Amino acid sequence: MSTPSPSNSPQDNVKPADYRDVFAVCPRQSYTQHTDPCEQAAKASLSCMDRNDYNRDKCMEFFQAYRDCKKAWLEQRREDRRAGRPTPI
Secondary structure (H helix, E strand, C coil): CCCCCCCHHHHHCCCCCCCHHHHHCCCCCCCCCCCCCCHHHHHHHHHHHHHCCCCCHHHHHHHHHHHHHHHHHHHHHHHHHHHCCCCCC
C-alpha cells in the first residue's frame, strides 16, 4: 500500500485520517498499536528534519501538527466509545 507524500504545510496534517478507514485497508488480520491515522503528520515531521539538517527549532510547527493530530484521533476514539460505536482496537 503506498501512501501519499507528506505535505509541505504542517496545517495540512492536523486532522487525522478516519481511523476506521485506516484499519479497514490494513492488510493484517489483527490491529496493533503501530497502526497510525496520523502517519502523514509523522512523515512530514521527519521530512522537515531531513530538509533542515535535524534542527528541531525549524520543525516545531510540524511537531505541533502531529501532536494535534494524535490528540484529535484519541478524542475521536473516546467519543466513539462513549456513543457505543464499535472501535477496531
